[in-house]
Amino acid sequence: MNAADWKPNAPDGAREAHRFIDYFIRNGVTKGSVLKSVELTYARSNVYFDDVYTYFEKTGAFNVACTKGCAMCCHTMVSVVPPEAFYLANYIRTEFDADTSRKMIERIVAHDAEHRGKSGAARHVGRIACPMLDPDTHLCTVHSARPLTCRSMHSGDVKPCQVAFDTRDAYHPAPSHALFFKNTQAYYDAFGTALDQSGLVVEPLELNAALATIFTGKNVFVRWLKGENPFEEATAEAALTDAPPPS
Numbered sequence: 001m002n003a004a005d006w007k008p009n010a011p012d013g014a015r016e017a018h019r020f021i022d023y024f025i026r027n028g029v030t031k032g033s034v035l036k037s038v039e040l041t042y043a044r045s046n047v048y049f050d051d052v053y054t055y056f057e058k059t060g061a062f063n064v065a066c067t068k069g070c071a072m073c074c075h076t077m078v079s080v081v082p083p084e085a086f087y088l089a090n091y092i093r094t095e096f097d098a099d100t101s102r103k104m105i106e107r108i109v110a111h112d113a114e115h116r117g118k119s120g121a122a123r124h125v126g127r128i129a130c131p132m133l134d135p136d137t138h139l140c141t142v143h144s145a146r147p148l149t150c151r152s153m154h155s156g157d158v159k160p161c162q163v164a165f166d167t168r169d170a171y172h173p174a175p176s177h178a179l180f181f182k183n184t185q186a187y188y189d190a191f192g193t194a195l196d197q198s199g200l201v202v203e204p205l206e207l208n209a210a211l212a213t214i215f216t217g218k219n220v221f222v223r224w225l226k227g228e229n230p231f232e233e234a235t236a237e238a239a240l241t242d243a244p245p246p247s
């Protein structure tokens with residue numbers, strides 16, 4: 001292929017699932033292997049997104065307008081798969097000093113108690129910020145461990161994002177590019193297929209409900225590894241029911 005025709009290939013969910021299946025056969029499905037699988041997925045995603053940005057820069061196919069500290073999209077619902085929730089919970093427990101970690105956990109649990117079950121649209125309308133967003137800098141405090149859904153968020157123009165935020169119109173569209181979303185979908189599919197084969201429950205969860213379940217429940221990771229579903233009340237579907245109608 002001519003270098004000028006190069007285009008990043010979005011990950012394929014079925015192919016990534018085979019890689020995951022092979023990985024879990026070789027390593028077993030344990031706390032360590034599940035956390036490592038997320039770490040490897042985020043590393044692969046970083047490479048892929050670097051390629052996507054390079055492709056856009058070279059071709060002008062799309063202009064990403066997002067800038068540091070622009071966190072309007074951090075006022076909505078974020079869905080994750082259980083391995084991501086365990087990975088982020090572990091990050092919050094181990095990557096901060098004890099006081100910072102304790103305060104962050106308290107903030108997440110309180111946030112969940114107040115907002116459990118709210119849809120992304122309701123959170124947008126209420127301008128309900130993610131509890132991991134720094135209120136002063138508007139930066140993500142868990143950036144390197146943020147979920148795939150957050151990694152895929154982008155906009156080709158900040159103006160419609162600002163209009164949506166200012167007018168609280170959750171359905172005001174902003175330009176986007178499919179290459180970003182394909183990565184998240186592929187890895188969601190891969191985690192689902194690979195871990196389903198091991199008898200584990202993998203369904204989309206609402207981020208804060210999943211974290212609060214982990215922080216307040218007993219042996220949540222162990223129970224999930226045994227095939228139980230400790231996240232029955234933390235599903236993303238449960239949070240889609242109160243979406244206000246489009247204007």
Ligand code: SF4
Nearest residue numbers: 074130132133140150
């Ligand atoms: S985890 Fe980080 S990037 Fe994702 S919504 Fe929260 S603050 Fe924003």
